[in-house]
Amino acid sequence: MEEAIKKSTVLIEALPYIKKFFGKVFVIKFGGSALGDENLRKYVLEDIVFLHYAGINPVLVHGGGPLISMKMKEARLKPRFVDGLRVTDKKTMEIVDGALAELNGILVEEIKKLGAEAFGLSGKENKLLLAKKADNSKNAGFIGTIDSVDTTVVSRLIETNMVPIVSPVAIGQDGELYNVNADEAASHLAVALKAEKLFIITNVRGIMRERERPETLFGTLSLDDTQALLEKNIIAEGMIPKTKACVNALEGKVKKAHIIDANLAHALLLEIFTDKGVGTEITKLGRRTKATEGI
Helix, strand or coil: CHHHHHHHHHHHHHHHHHHHHCCCEEEEEECCHHHHCHHHHHHHHHHHHHHHHCCCEEEEEECCHHHHHHHHHHCCCCCCEECCEECECHHHHHHHHHHHHHHHHHHHHHHHHCCCCEEEEECCHHHCEEEEECCCCCCCECEEEEEEECCHHHHHHHHCCCEEEEECEEEECCCCEEEECHHHHHHHHHHHCCCCEEEEEECCCCCECCCCCHHHECCEEEHHHHHHHHHCCCCCCCHHHHHHHHHHHHHCCCCEEEEEECCCCCHHHHHHHCCCCCCEEEECCCCCCHHHCCC
């Protein structure tokens, strides 16, 4: 009986959030090593299917770095990075495109097995993601940054009750394919879709005061808090593009952005449907909060 009461309490706690977000668009970016772990991937995809059946419209944008590196190794090409950017020549771009297409197909089939209809898209199709050569990619080849987004196809899929799954390969005005950071792609897509929320699912708990101490997790940050943490280099390395993607989304009128850990089973549902959440929520509040006092 006690266990049944606990379960019913969880459902009642979720009810106001289900009502609040019914019919809204959530853009979810999933990438990194967790994407290659079948168990962790299943948790995330189960959460996405749950959202779908709860009347929320999830749009999944995926990365694929580990698979790309594996495919390059198979082709006897050594991955190279310049200023954190993967050097992407013509051959590498072909491998990136192929690896992401393969992964996209896997995600579509796995979503379908879980009971939802899904459709895979590449950003290069129908000018979904139009890119230009990134300013800092002079020595890194076909690295792009998002120039514009055409949501026509994604919106139609949402209207027909399907889960869009987007690969972040973009096309330029020059007809060339560009490798675009998946965090950036998800952020721009969230803005273009007027999404309620952006989620970045990664392999750390969220934004922490001290990176090796999960107990220093910031549960909620304002935009000003977040900018202060970036300026003080408390947010560093791989968390920088994820955090900047969240900032871009909020500045583009997405209401909230979240960074959560794929290693926690069903982290997406826990972040959305519980009062406390499990990751870092970034809000539009325009001033510093007590969370970052003294930083």
